[in-house]
Amino acid sequence: xxxxxxxxxxxxxxxxxCPAGLTAWNGSDPARRFAVYRNNVVVSLIDALADTFPVTLxxxxxxFFRAMAGVFIRAAPPSSVLLAEYGAGFPAFIExxxxxxxxxxxxxxxxxxxLRVRAFHAADADPVTPGQVARVLADPxxxxxxxxxxxxxxxxxxxxYAIVSLWxxxxxxxxxxxxDPAVPETALVVRTGLEVQVLSLPPGxxxxxxxxxxxxxxxxxxxxxxxxxxxxxxxxxxxxxxxYSALCSLS
Amino acid sequence: xxxxxxxxxxxxGVPIIESADRLPLRAGIGLKPEHFxxxxxxxxxxxxxxxxxxNYLVAGGPFHHHLRRIRDRxxxxxxxxxxxxxxxxxxxxxxxxxxxxLLDRYQPQSFSEHLAWSTHGGAFFNDLLPLPYxxxxxxxxxxxxxxxxxxxxxxxxxxxxxxxxxxxxxxMDEAPFITEIVRRTGCGLLLDVNxxxxxxxxxxxxxxxxxxxxxxxxxxxIHLAGFAEDRDAAGAPLxxxxxxxxxxxAVWELYxxxxxxxxxxxxxxxxxxxxxxxxxxxxxxxxxxxxxxxxRRDRLEASA
Numbered sequence: 114x115x116x117x118x119x120x121x122x123x124x125x126x127x128x129x130x131c132p133a134g135l136t137a138w139n140g141s142d143p144a145r146r147f148a149v150y151r152n153n154v155v156v157s158l159i160d161a162l163a164d165t166f167p168v169t170l171x172x173x174x175x176x177f178f179r180a181m182a183g184v185f186i187r188a189a190p191p192s193s194v195l196l197a198e199y200g201a202g203f204p205a206f207i208e209x210x211x212x213x214x215x216x217x218x219x220x221x222x223x224x225x226x227x228l229r230v231r232a233f234h235a236a237d238a239d240p241v242t243p244g245q246v247a248r249v250l251a252d253p254x255x256x257x258x259x260x261x262x263x264x265x266x267x268x269x270x271x272x273x274y275a276i277v278s279l280w281x282x283x284x285x286x287x288x289x290x291x292x293d294p295a296v297p298e299t300a301l302v303v304r305t306g307l308e309v310q311v312l313s314l315p316p317g318x319x320x321x322x323x324x325x326x327x328x329x330x331x332x333x334x335x336x337x338x339x340x341x342x343x344x345x346x347x348x349x350x351x352x353x354x355x356x357y358s359a360l361c362s363l364s
Numbered sequence: 365x366x367x368x369x370x371x372x373x374x375x376x377g378v379p380i381i382e383s384a385d386r387l388p389l390r391a392g393i394g395l396k397p398e399h400f401x402x403x404x405x406x407x408x409x410x411x412x413x414x415x416x417x418x419n420y421l422v423a424g425g426p427f428h429h430h431l432r433r434i435r436d437r438x439x440x441x442x443x444x445x446x447x448x449x450x451x452x453x454x455x456x457x458x459x460x461x462x463x464x465x466l467l468d469r470y471q472p473q474s475f476s477e478h479l480a481w482s483t484h485g486g487a488f489f490n491d492l493l494p495l496p497y498x499x500x501x502x503x504x505x506x507x508x509x510x511x512x513x514x515x516x517x518x519x520x521x522x523x524x525x526x527x528x529x530x531x532x533x534x535x536m537d538e539a540p541f542i543t544e545i546v547r548r549t550g551c552g553l554l555l556d557v558n559x560x561x562x563x564x565x566x567x568x569x570x571x572x573x574x575x576x577x578x579x580x581x582x583x584x585x586i587h588l589a590g591f592a593e594d595r596d597a598a599g600a601p602l603x604x605x606x607x608x609x610x611x612x613x614a615v616w617e618l619y620x621x622x623x624x625x626x627x628x629x630x631x632x633x634x635x636x637x638x639x640x641x642x643x644x645x646x647x648x649x650x651x652x653x654x655x656x657x658x659x660r661r662d663r664l665e666a667s668a
Contacts, residue, residue: 115452116452116496116533117451117452117481117484117493118452118484118485120484120493121484121485121487121489124489124493134496134531134532134533135529135530135531135532136529136530136531136532137529137530137567137596137597137598137600138530138567138568139568139596139598139600140598141596141597141598141600142597142598143529143597144597145596145597145602146528146529146566146596146597146602147528147529149528149594149602149604150491150493150494150528150529153490153491154489154490154491157490157491158490161490190487190488190489191487191488191489191490192486192487192488193488194418194445194446194448194456194459194482194483194488195418195421195422195446196418196419196490197419197422232425233425233426234422234423234424234425234427235423235424235425236423236424237423237424237425237428237429238424265423265424266425304425307425307426307429
């Protein structure tokens with residue numbers, strides 16, 4: 114094994130001995146000095162995950178989160194130097210992590226937070242203007258043939274849990290005590306200007322968005338949404354997309 | 365490729381050169397997202413800002429929005445923390461290409477990286493890991509710097525490290541090792557005075573002697589930062605380069621020593637953890653500017 118491979122192996126395993134060949138001027142045990150690197154790596158990566166998943170952290174508490182994140186980091190160190198991308202596998206890890214069984218919605222809240230970070234750094238694109246919207250709405254007969262492109266920041270997450278309400282309660286919006294986690298919610302995440310929005314999509318809204326994003330015309334995407342949710346309300350979903358700059362072109 | 369540059373020892377009385385394509389001979393601070401709005405609203409009188417390249421290798425959004433506006437008003441230094449110049453494996457070409465695109469986009473006055481490694485086998489460890497100072501490492505580091513300078517089409521500054529261990533395999537001291545890198549590759553030096561102090565304490569070597577042994581004529585920028593104090597297994601002081609505290613008095617003293625040798629030099633107040641309010645960093649920058657002012661006066665008097 115190469116020297117750096119040995120160094121890394123010892124870095125990630127707290128029980129591994131310090132790599133051979135390290136010295137200190139006073140002949141002291143280099144393991145104590147090597148521990149500084151071990152600590153820097155693990156603590157900085159845990160901090161990076163804590164930055165990406167602040168509500169996940171609040172839901173389980175700092176101590177639990179940091180212990181869980183430490184296990185994840187040792188199993189899956191970053192594969193990119195871009196730390197904004199680190200943690201893509203964290204929600205799936207949480208789902209399999211036995212001690213979180215009592216918080217079944219934790220993984221989906223983490224997925225929502227991952228969508229927020231992606232939306233924050235996603236490419237810029239100009240949303241449709243009010244004038245373009247007015248022109249489109251002035252000619253209702255052409256609406257079914259309308260195609261839209263979604264903003265690069267847009268993400269949708271369907272959950273069996275009340276992820277939007279849970280997330281909002283941790284922003285001081287609403288009272289956590291009044292949130293029933295077992296109510297399914299669908300989140301729409303999009304960057305409006307410089308602000309990332311986390312919104313609750315009405316039933317079927319996710320099917321509409323997926324349809325539009327895959328290039329379906331509005332009429333077909335609406336029919337698909339209505340086939341999944343009998344009470345699908347096109348106006349409510351479409352208005353939400355327009356109000357929060359989630360669409361970049363209408364043609 | 366090796367970039368040939370004249371290699372001159374530092375001397376008092378060399379003329380002070382300023383130009384728009386170099387960092388100004390002033391103090392700057394690290395740019396932090398928590399300060400974006402306040403910087404744009406108040407436009408503090410500062411020499412430059414420095415960013416970590418990797419934080420801005422994202423497609424769009426608020427980081428680029430604010431950096432574009434700040435770059436329009438201030439000189440910029442881009443500081444890489446993930447190129448892993450000391451790695452045993454080859455440089456990550458995709459990363460080098462991303463850096464090149466970032467430099468094209470923002471046209472910074474300076475680009476710097478570290479004498480360290482942080483990646484192995486496709487994994488990234490988010491720390492600046494230490495290197496043995498031996499001929500094999502020297503050749504590898506120089507090859508990686510040549511490749512970087514060729515791809516980025518510019519001279520880079522290489523930062524001296526803060527380290528906590530030494531290697532039995534080392535056959536050279538750190539200062540001659542760095543001097544040889546600079547001689548072979550033509551790169552410049554980012555003199556991190558805090559690192560010089562931290563490593564000096566950690567390996568019981570005199571930081572002034574260390575600094576004096578570096579190729580000071582090639583220093584393009586200075587870093588100042590704070591450290592934390594720990595102890596090694598024998599109870600000897602072990603300083604940790606945290607960038608999370610105010611600059612220590614001993615580091616200011618060493619800075620004054622370095623400026624006396626260097627003349628006025630662009631100086632960054634580097635703070636990455638426990639970020640204080642902007643005015644706290646501006647006050648440290650003002651303190652550095654006073655020292656730069658003394659160095660400028662001394663240099664002008666010596667050359668008069």
